[in-house]
Amino acid sequence: MTRSEPPSTTMQRWIAxxxxxxxxxxxxxxxxxxxxxxxxxxxxIMIYALAATSLNLVLxxxxxxxxxxxxxxxxxxxxxAILMAEGVASAWIAWPLAVLLAGALAAAIGAVCxxxxxxxxxxxxxxxxxxxxxxxxxMRAYGGEEGLNLATRSAxxxxxxLKNDVTFYYVVLTIxxxxxxxxxxxxxxxxxxxxxxxxxxxxxxxxxxxxxYRYKLVCFALGGAVAGLAGALLAxxxxxxxxxxxxxxxxxxxxxxxxxxxxxxxxGGLFGAVALLVLEELISGYTIHWQLGVGAVLLAIxxxxxxxxxGLLARxxxx
Amino acid sequence: MSGILLxxxxxxxxxxxxxxxxLAAGLTLVFGIMDMxxxxxxxxxxxxxxxxATFAELTGSFxxxxxxxLVGTALIGMALEMSVLRRLYARDHLSQxxxxxxxxxxxxxxxxxxxxPQVPLxxxxxxxxxxxxxxxxxxxxxxxxxxxxxFAVAAFLYLAVARTRAGMxxxxxxxxxxxxxxxxxxxxxxxxxxxxxxxxxxxxxxAMLGPILAVQVGMGESILILAFVVIVIGGIGSIRGALxxxxxxxxxxxxxxxFLPALLRExxxxxLASALGPALASILIYVLMAAILFxxxxxxxxxxx
Numbered sequence: 001m002t003r004s005e006p007p008s009t010t011m012q013r014w015i016a017x018x019x020x021x022x023x024x025x026x027x028x029x030x031x032x033x034x035x036x037x038x039x040x041x042x043x044x045i046m047i048y049a050l051a052a053t054s055l056n057l058v059l060x061x062x063x064x065x066x067x068x069x070x071x072x073x074x075x076x077x078x079x080x081a082i083l084m085a086e087g088v089a090s091a092w093i094a095w096p097l098a099v100l101l102a103g104a105l106a107a108a109i110g111a112v113c114x115x116x117x118x119x120x121x122x123x124x125x126x127x128x129x130x131x132x133x134x135x136x137x138x139m140r141a142y143g144g145e146e147g148l149n150l151a152t153r154s155a156x157x158x159x160x161x162l163k164n165d166v167t168f169y170y171v172v173l174t175i176x177x178x179x180x181x182x183x184x185x186x187x188x189x190x191x192x193x194x195x196x197x198x199x200x201x202x203x204x205x206x207x208x209x210x211x212x213y214r215y216k217l218v219c220f221a222l223g224g225a226v227a228g229l230a231g232a233l234l235a236x237x238x239x240x241x242x243x244x245x246x247x248x249x250x251x252x253x254x255x256x257x258x259x260x261x262x263x264x265x266x267x268g269g270l271f272g273a274v275a276l277l278v279l280e281e282l283i284s285g286y287t288i289h290w291q292l293g294v295g296a297v298l299l300a301i302x303x304x305x306x307x308x309x310x311g312l313l314a315r316x317x318x319x
Numbered sequence: 320m321s322g323i324l325l326x327x328x329x330x331x332x333x334x335x336x337x338x339x340x341x342l343a344a345g346l347t348l349v350f351g352i353m354d355m356x357x358x359x360x361x362x363x364x365x366x367x368x369x370x371x372a373t374f375a376e377l378t379g380s381f382x383x384x385x386x387x388x389l390v391g392t393a394l395i396g397m398a399l400e401m402s403v404l405r406r407l408y409a410r411d412h413l414s415q416x417x418x419x420x421x422x423x424x425x426x427x428x429x430x431x432x433x434x435x436p437q438v439p440l441x442x443x444x445x446x447x448x449x450x451x452x453x454x455x456x457x458x459x460x461x462x463x464x465x466x467x468x469x470f471a472v473a474a475f476l477y478l479a480v481a482r483t484r485a486g487m488x489x490x491x492x493x494x495x496x497x498x499x500x501x502x503x504x505x506x507x508x509x510x511x512x513x514x515x516x517x518x519x520x521x522x523x524x525x526a527m528l529g530p531i532l533a534v535q536v537g538m539g540e541s542i543l544i545l546a547f548v549v550i551v552i553g554g555i556g557s558i559r560g561a562l563x564x565x566x567x568x569x570x571x572x573x574x575x576x577x578f579l580p581a582l583l584r585e586x587x588x589x590x591l592a593s594a595l596g597p598a599l600a601s602i603l604i605y606v607l608m609a610a611i612l613f614x615x616x617x618x619x620x621x622x623x624x
Binding site for chain 2: 059065067112115116119120122123124126127128130131134135137138139248249252255256259260263289291292294295296298299301302303306
């Protein structure tokens with residue numbers, strides 16, 4: 001994948017393009033068949049794929065096991081919801097602000113957390129996320145524990161109406177595709193190489209003279225910013241935000257998507273989001289005890305497919 | 320008046336802290352010795368509470384139920400260790416997080432299938448009433464018993480870890496696992512026993528807290544994070560750290576919830592204070608943890624040198 005180019009790269013590029021084409025064609029098929037539910041479901045998957053990809057940047061490429069990523073998703077979602085409640089419905093104001101705010105929050109939290117490492121880093125990111133969660137619970141003016149309904153979806157102009165699920169689908173698809181493309185470029189560029197090298201051997205990179213702390217912080221903040229964008233989309237998709245978006249099992253879910261999909265693989269977040277959400281949907285169709293099935297499958301994957309789904313497909317983890 | 324309130328809240332904090340200690344002690348041992356992140360620790364606490372509720376209904380005796388639940392949960396914990404967790408020790412923290420998160424899902428759903436979402440568990444009738452500990456303060460006798468049980472278990476743990484051969488092996492494992500193996504410690508058996516022991520402590524906490532909090536599916540998730548905060552504050556692998564950390568977290572959390580809103584009202588507008596107070600009180604222990612990690616990155620009592 002991005003580490004070094006394996007021989008099958010052209011093949012992968014074709015598969016990626018085929019998947020993209022299928023995703024573009026999907027509403028054209030689904031719409032006449034009245035699969036409206038699945039168009040919404042696909043949008044939800046892509047939003048989570050974006051969130052998981054942003055975590056993959058931090059966790060997979062940067063090697064920083066952040067257990068508080070839901071805080072940044074939540075920050076983005078709440079930015080959109082609060083602006084909407086205050087009468088600012090324009091996506092051109094709300095979404096960039098969501099990205100900026102989530103990114104700034106991640107930069108501030110990262111600046112403290114990155115002084116610790118290992119298990120302590122996991123726990124301190126979790127602690128900060130819990131703080132943000134309780135801030136959301138405490139915001140009584142904006143719903144507190146109950147959450148906040150959005151009056152409408154963000155307005156984008158240009159004759160596009162996000163309340164139309166197909167339009168919304170294409171907006172989400174465009175953003176996700178752009179994010180994956182940007183991630184691919186960034187990881188192939190100097191920044192990405194340095195971040196991955198720091199993951200592999202921080203001491204050596206420091207000795208060579210790279211400001212490792214600054215690189216890690218930028219990586220962490222970037223991940224937070226993209227998560228904020230996913231949050232902005234999620235708030236629009238659900239037309240509703242509540243503190244549960246920031247609760248720690250949400251961070252756990254995102255982490256599971258990344259691990260499931262393949263840590264540090266370009267499409268890891270995408271694979272993981274598709275796999276987990278489809279699995280949930282499938283099993284919940286059969287039984288109300290779907291968590292049992294999801295748990296069993298997850299456990300089997302950890303025990304028998306240590307590299308995640310992308311790892312299974314790629315066979316050789318080059319590094 | 321305010322002195323009595325202070326005393327009452329300190330006792331509440333101590334009581335909560337000691338129960339947190341029971342959870343954190345098992346967690347810190349598993350974490351410290353096996354270097355394993357076990358998110359499913361909260362599930363054992365939940366299972367312990369549900370077992371206690373069932374046994375209490377069957378036998379009619381609360382204390383017998385606590386004992387039976389302790390044995391049952393220890394057995395379940397050991398079975399879990401031998402079947403799944405054992406395979407995860409050599410894996411990275413990410414795999415452990417994923418696998419034990421999966422176990423949480425499975426455990427929650429199994430408990431829901433077997434028991435339903437919630438079961439009743441009430442305090443033993445003899446302890447239902449309050450007692451007067453100082454003039455003007457009637458305090459729940461059940462909470463006093465929890466405090467006593469907490470201290471008794473802490474003392475027992477101290478003796479077991481500091482004064483017995485098994486405890487010596489545990490400490491050896493926590494401070495240097497490779498060396499302990501090299502010196503011929505049967506680390507596999509030790510891990511299973513430690514895990515069962517940790518599960519038993521979970522069961523005590525679950526059964527004792529059951530009548531105060533609710534015995535319901537998902538009860539493990541919220542308290543699990545507190546237990547992690549405790550062991551990170553105390554220093555991973557240190558029982559003494561877990562005790563100090565647990566009491567610190569219990570007292571700070573309880574005091575914060577009781578007094579912070581009133582304190583804020585002294586400085587801020589009333590509506591602002593009542594909005595900020597509860598949020599700030601919930602945040603307090605995380606601030607405490609972040610501050611401690613900032614100055615002592617290894618926690619208060621680092622187990623490894």
